Amino acid sequence: xxxxxxxxxxxxxxxxxxxxxxxxxxxxxxxxxxxxxxxxxxxxxxxxxxxxxxxxxxxxxxxxxxxxxxxxxxxxxxxxxxxxxxxxxxxxxxxxxxxxxxxxxxxxxxxxxxxxxxxxxxxxxxxxxxxxxxxxxxxxxxxxxxxxxxxxxxxxxxxxxxxxxxxxxxxxxxxxxxxxxxxxxxxxxxxxxxxxxxxxxxxxxxxxxxxxxxxxxxxxxxxxxxxxxxxxxxxxxxxxxxxxxxx
Amino acid sequence: xxxxxxxxxxxxxxxxxxxxxxxxxxxxxxxxxxxxxxxxxxxxxxxxxxxxxxxxxxxxxxxxxxxxxxxxxxxxxxxxxxxxxxxxxxxxxxxxxxxxxxxxxxxxxxxxxxxxxxxxxxxxxxxxxxxxxxxxxxxxxxxxxxxxxxxxxxxxxxxxxxxxxxxxxxxxxxxxxxxxxxxxxxxxxxxxxxxxxxxxxxxxxxxxxxxxxxxxxxxxxxxxxxxxxxxxxxxxx
Numbered sequence: 099x100x101x102x103x104x105x106x107x108x109x110x111x112x113x114x115x116x117x118x119x120x121x122x123x124x125x126x127x128x129x130x131x132x133x134x135x136x137x138x139x140x141x142x143x144x145x146x147x148x149x150x151x152x153x154x155x156x157x158x159x160x161x162x163x164x165x166x167x168x169x170x171x172x173x174x175x176x177x178x179x180x181x182x183x184x185x186x187x188x189x190x191x192x193x194x195x196x197x198x199x200x201x202x203x204x205x206x207x208x209x210x211x212x213x214x215x216x217x218x219x220x221x222x223x224x225x226x227x228x229x230x231x232x233x234x235x236x237x238x239x240x241x242x243x244x245x246x247x248x249x250x251x252x253x254x255x256x257x258x259x260x261x262x263x264x265x266x267x268x269x270x271x272x273x274x275x276x277x278x279x280x281x282x283x284x285x286x287x288x289x290x291x292x293x294x295x296x297x298x299x300x301x302x303x304x305x306x307x308x309x310x311x312x313x314x315x316x317x318x319x320x321x322x323x324x325x326x327x328x329x330x331x332x333x334x335x336x337x338x339x340x341x342x343x344x345x
Numbered sequence: 346x347x348x349x350x351x352x353x354x355x356x357x358x359x360x361x362x363x364x365x366x367x368x369x370x371x372x373x374x375x376x377x378x379x380x381x382x383x384x385x386x387x388x389x390x391x392x393x394x395x396x397x398x399x400x401x402x403x404x405x406x407x408x409x410x411x412x413x414x415x416x417x418x419x420x421x422x423x424x425x426x427x428x429x430x431x432x433x434x435x436x437x438x439x440x441x442x443x444x445x446x447x448x449x450x451x452x453x454x455x456x457x458x459x460x461x462x463x464x465x466x467x468x469x470x471x472x473x474x475x476x477x478x479x480x481x482x483x484x485x486x487x488x489x490x491x492x493x494x495x496x497x498x499x500x501x502x503x504x505x506x507x508x509x510x511x512x513x514x515x516x517x518x519x520x521x522x523x524x525x526x527x528x529x530x531x532x533x534x535x536x537x538x539x540x541x542x543x544x545x546x547x548x549x550x551x552x553x554x555x556x557x558x559x560x561x562x563x564x565x566x567x568x569x570x571x572x573x574x575x576x577x578x579x580x581x582x
Binding site for chain 1: 480482483
């Protein structure tokens with residue numbers, strides 16, 4: 099009798115946990131309404147994009163495509179808080195963000211942008227990966243453990259004491275991904291992570307991206323790369339004529 | 346004609362290596378006032394140089410123009426302005442810094458400030474903007490971004506500090522007008538050289554000149570080493 103009750107309770111707890119996880123997955127992570135970016139060109143103001151809404155769900159992957167000059171990188175930089183734009187409203191993890199320039203600390207720590215050509219600080223590879231954790235005042239031994247795990251994940255353990263300036267493009271990109279991953283960002287913005295990479299370096303980077311979503315981040319990737327666009331489970335967005343289309 | 350020169354030079358070396366108390370006191374006052382002045386000027390100048398380099402604001406170009414123009418301001422003019430400020434009837438007269446070492450330190454601060462500011466500005470402007478962006482993207486606060494950027498531009502900032510030191514240790518106008526060249530108190534290397542030469546006493550002037558040249562060689566050697574490292578780092582990048 100007691101075994102049966104115990105089993106029923108366990109099943110209910112398990113079901114509730116599953117439901118909670120499903121709800122969590124459906125939750126909107128980022129919601130932007132009315133996003134416009136203008137800039138001056140030859141003394142004339144030009145509207146780069148005018149986006150009615152952007153919805154990014156938790157634990158999801160998106161690719162953002164569009165021709166060169168469509169504004170993909172600029173859109174990622176705006177979402178990453180690196181560039182100013184006109185924003186009517188912004189919600190992040192169900193909270194209204196009242197100040198968007200600059201982002202409040204919580205948002206700065208939750209969203210990480212990785213540059214198309216990542217730059218590494220002139221320290222060591224291990225210090226680069228642990229930099230964001232230092233900013234978050236994580237204890238040193240925990241940083242060392244997390245950095246070691248991340249280096250193994252990115253396949254750069256053998257480079258840990260190398261001068262970052264001496265790394266190849268693919269190695270730099272993997273170190274930059276590891277540097278972003280250790281922060282467990284809720285939203286990771288990757289700007290053309292495979293551009294300028296070929297062969298094995300490109301494939302290694304592509305293999306890392308789905309594992310970022312598995313680790314709990316939502317990922318938006320601006321790219322032209324067919325293999326990234328066709329990744330399984332990835333939702334597609336296209337920036338065309340200043341508008342964002344969901345496909 | 347050459348013989349008195351040789352005699353004076355030999356005497357100068359004798360003064361240096363026999364530990365002439367008066368001579369070494371002058372060197373001590375010079376080094377002390379220059380280093381303290383530089384240390385006081387460096388934090389605000391580096392901060393200001395960084396802020397002007399990193400921020401876009403109305404009047405920024407004017408600020409850069411003024412900072413660069415201040416580099417060519419004669420130190421004797423700075424001395425005159427400070428003299429008027431520090432003189433008994435001046436707005437800072439109550440401090441009683443005129444003809445005192447604090448007065449020279451104040452003067453060295455003002456002399457070093459534009460050099461430090463302009464060189465830091467140039468160093469930060471010359472850096473890849475992705476350093477700051479990456480720090481922001483990884484969650485750095487404004488202060489943390491500044492520390493990261495200054496670290497990445499450390500060769501340039503160190504060059505700024507060394508150049509500032511070169512400027513204050515070798516200037517004569519401000520130290521003379523604000524310090525008053527009082528023996529045992531405010532006499533510095535450069536003011537002593539000017540005085541001894543005018544008296545026809547070349548030995549002490551030459552001895553102090555040797556110290557200045559040695560310091561200049563030391564500073565420029567350090568600067569070259571730093572620049573060499575920076576070039577090597579750029580080439581690696």
